[in-house]
Each structure stands twice: as C-alpha cells, then as structure tokens.
Amino acid sequence: MRMDLIQPFIGSLDTVLADMMRSPAKIAELTMEEEGYRRRGVAAIVQFKGQIEGRIILDMEPRAAAQVAGYLMGGDIDPAEPIVPETVCELANMVIGNAVTQLNDRGFEFKVLPPAVLTEEQCAGTGQDSEATILRFETAAGNVHLNIGMRYHARRSREKSPVGV
C-alpha cells in the first residue's frame, strides 16, 4: 500500500482528534491485516470511489466517542446513548473529507459516500478485496483505531488525470 496515499488520512485523524478531544493523540501501533475487520468499540465506515477506491473505518472506545459527543453537545454523554455512534460517523466523515481534500489537491479525483455505522455483517466483508493498514491512536479517553483499505487505479489515473502521479 502506498504510504503517500495513507499519510493524509493519518494527518487528518490526528488533527480532528486533537481538535475534538482537546488533547493530543499519539500513534501507538501500526499493523497490516488482510482478514475481515474485528470491531473494537463504536465504529463507522466511509467509502470512496474514483482513482483511489476503498474505505476507512474509524473505531473508537465508547468512552472516547462519548467524550467527543459531550464536548460538542455541551454536557456529559453516556457511552450507550444513540448520539455516540452518530458522533463516530461524523468524525469519520471529517477525517475522510479532510484527507480527500488534500489528495484532490494533488490531482486525484474521487467521490465520498455518506458514512454508516459499521455492523458485524459489514466487518466480515471488509477484508475480502484488499490489505488494510490499521493504526492505533492513544488518547486520554481511550484508544482510537483507524483502518484504511484502498486500491490505487494507475490505469484509470493515466486515462483521466494529466497529473503525473
């Protein structure tokens, strides 16, 4: 997997977490997986299509997700409240949106689909088509995992893009 394509997602999550959790997050672990994703906490998936196709999964410990929700909603939020998965979906949307903005500026074209809460059934299908990079971020409120699975279409890029990437 090309690290230059993954880097914008890592940078974007780092920025979004620092902004939303009001504390720094640090990368504690990086692994590669080909099997289906095993959900750790509250997870959301966002897919993208175009010259780069794939998806990201943002997986947060419920306590960490509840902290972000509480910060933005102004109050304490119980991790079991329905707004918590919604929060993770919106954070995933922000992460991917900021990353594709950077990649688009470099000449890649793609479309982002709306985020969805990741179900057990979807988890089983996440490893079927590509290797995924999984990053574990440590935050004061718990772990946050970012799973990035993508394929770069070199032929499609040459056909459509004048940019030499």
Added chain:
Amino acid sequence: MKQFEALTRKDSQPVRYLIVDDSVFARKSLAKMIESFGGELTGEAGDGCTAITEYARTKPDIVLMDITMPQMEGIEAVERIVQEHPEARVIMVSSVGYQDNILAALQKGARHFVQKPVKPDALYEIVRYVLNDDGVTAPVCAGEEESR
C-alpha cells in the same frame, strides 16, 4: 459553548436558520452553535429533497447545507433552492473542501463555504458577513463586539 453577540435581523427578530445534514450529530452540533449566535432554528433536513421542501415552508434567513448526503446531494439542492428562491442564502458546511466542490457550490448559488470540523467563531463570522452583505442585519464591527 461560548456565547456570541446575538445576530438579529433589522426588525430585531432572531436570525432564522435551516440546517441540512444527514448526520444527526452534525445537526445537533450546528443547532448548538446557532443557539450561541442567538438564532432561531426553523427546521432541519437530512437530505436535499427534504431541504427544498423545508426551505419553501420556513423561508429561513440562512441555510447551512452539507454536501455529501443520500438521495440528493447538497450541491444539487442548492441549485434547486436558488432557482426557486433567488434570495436564498446558503452556506455550504462540508468535510470535503476541495476546490472543484467549492466552485461547483458557489456556481450553483451558495454564498460561502466552511469546512468541517466547524469552528463556532469561523461560522459566526461567515454568517455575519453573508447577512451584512445582503443588508439583513445591521453591521456590527469586531471592535464594537469586543468592547461589549
């Protein structure tokens, strides 16, 4: 959340907002910001089709519109709203902030763009700018605001 100098219309009524976003979380978060601006939420929509109906029903002063949504995306919804209501003031609020998207939205009639995660201060300034530009509110200088 920080409280801002209330933005009011020339008739001293609160500025009225419509929020369009498929994320309940994003809608609630924006609603909180609107409250801190002293505004009134007239309606919410989770997709572009509902946004068109809600705009016609509530005639808000400002629409905060996401781009990536199911059924009908934000850029098409802006086009349809502005075609029917040329006076509509739509501010795009999206995590996807690349130039093509921004340009497309502005060409279809959006007034401004703000990228998620939304900073309340930035949104407040943009809303104030758009309203002042149309003469909906009496201009408030930044210096005036700080001295209050």
